[in-house]
Amino acid sequence: MVIFMAFYFQYLSEMMIPLLIFSIVGYGILMRRNIYEDFIRGAEDGFKTVLKIMPTLIGLMVAVGMLRASGFFDFLNNAVSGLTALIHFPSQLVPLVIVRLFSSSAATGVATDLFKTYGPDSYIGMTASIMMGCTETVFYTMCVYFMAAGVKKTRWTLPGALIATAAGIVASVALAGMN
Amino acid sequence: MNYIWGGMIVLSILYGTVNGTLGQVGEAALNSSKEAVSLCITMIGIMSFWVGIMEIAKEAGIIQGASRKLRPVIRFLFPNLKRGESKAEEYIISNMIANILGLGWAATPAGLKAMEELSKRRDGSSRQVASNEMCTFLILNISSLQLIPVNIIAYRSQYGSVNPTAVIGPALVATTVSTAVAVVFCKIMDRKRSA
Structure with a gap:
């Protein structure tokens, strides 16, 4: 049963995108739209949007890459480990939280590392799973979205995003502890 | 945005100097820019395709x-x-x-x-x-x-x-x-x- 469910969800995730494309294109045909023309118009739009954010992305990825190479993230880990012990936050999860703010793929790397070390069903593994499911890449998302709109002053976005993320993390630790 | 980005760059170089990882930091700057471009090339494909599909959904x-x-x-x-x-x-x-x-x-x-x-x-x-x-x-x-x-x-x-x-x-x-x-x-x- 459990194995079946796992397959089912893997299947579901694989199916999602093809199914969506099928329904949209199929519906367009049924409505007798000029779907190819529509598609090309949209594709042109998407193309231009990427070209517009490309310089931003280069700037951002260089900054994150440099910071990671300098070893600053490791330093940050050690620095906050005292604090996290104080609030009973598992220190093994600190790197995940930090990396999660900057890069989704890097966070996936850290999470799978935790799965390998502690097992996905352990307390650490479970907390990591929930955390990955309820948080987003704060800085990356903000940079890309705001640059697309040409915004320089982000006002209350960062505090709001961090508060929401913190709420998600607290909930993850609490929920994993209940299992 | 200016402060976040600038802060990250300055911090990485300062910390790299203290930590003795300045070489890696310089290398990372060049490699990351290359990585960003290849990411954008992938993204151009995905974005063009997906916005195209969305346009169909919108028009329909x-x-x-x-x-x-x-x-x-x-x-x-x-x-x-x-x-x-x-x-x-x-x-x-x-x-x-x-x-x-x-x-x-x-x-x-x-x-x-x-x-x-x-x-x-x-x-x-x-x-x-x-x-x-x-x-x-x-x-x-x-x-x-x-x-x-x-x-x-x-x-x-x-x-x-x-x-x-x-x-x-x-x-x-x-x-x-x-x-x-x-x-x-x-x-x-x-x-x-x-x-």
């Missing part, structure tokens, strides 16, 4: 249909969005749907177009300042709207979990908590700043 009336059902939610979250601004609304809705379905990458194109539309509502110098709608939209996005974390379930089963899907319930609760906090925060800020 699928998005309008979904919009109608989600309109009360949008009205509540973005009270200043007027009826004439259906374009921004459509993009916000398609971004939210893609997010809820856990399509990750597929949500970005609509999100970026939504931001562009939101910025068109502002004129001249205020364009560089985020509007209340932009802040709300982004915070909601970051609070994660995903219903089923499909990727995580896949990773869990890959690493030998006895029950990979056990994460669904807790993740749903945690996502609801973070999104609820986000909504409350946005509402408070929205009121305060517009008054």
Whole structure:
């Protein structure tokens, strides 16, 4: 049963995108739209949007890459480990939280590392799973979205995003502890 | 943005000097820029394709249909969005749907177009300042709207979990908590700043 469910969800995730494309294109045909023309118009739009954010992305990825190479993230880990012990936050999860703010793929790397070390069903593994499911890449998302709109002053976005993320993390630790 | 970016660069070089990793920092600067370009090339493909598909959905009336059902939610979250601004609304809705379905990458194109539309509502110098709608939209996005974390379930089963899907319930609760906090925060800020 459990194995079946796992397959089912893997299947579901694989199916999602093809199914969506099928329904949209199929519906367009049924409505007798000029779907190819529509598609090309949209594709042109998407193309231009990427070209517009490309310089931003280069700037951002260089900054994150440099910071990671300098070893600053490791330093940050050690620095906050005292604090996290104080609030009973598992220190093994600190790197995940930090990396999660900057890069989704890097966070996936850290999470799978935790799965390998502690097992996905352990307390650490479970907390990591929930955390990955309820948080987003704060800085990356903000940079890309705001640059697309040409915004320089982000006002209350960062505090709001961090508060929401913190709420998600607290909930993850609490929920994993209940299992 | 200036401070975040500048701070990251300065910090990495200063810390690299102290830590003796300056060589790696320089190397990372060059490598990351290369990496960013190859990411963009992948993204051009995905974005072009996906925005194209969305255009079909829009022209065929699928998005309008979904919009109608989600309109009360949008009205509540973005009270200043007027009826004439259906374009921004459509993009916000398609971004939210893609997010809820856990399509990750597929949500970005609509999100970026939504931001562009939101910025068109502002004129001249205020364009560089985020509007209340932009802040709300982004915070909601970051609070994660995903219903089923499909990727995580896949990773869990890959690493030998006895029950990979056990994460669904807790993740749903945690996502609801973070999104609820986000909504409350946005509402408070929205009121305060517009008054």
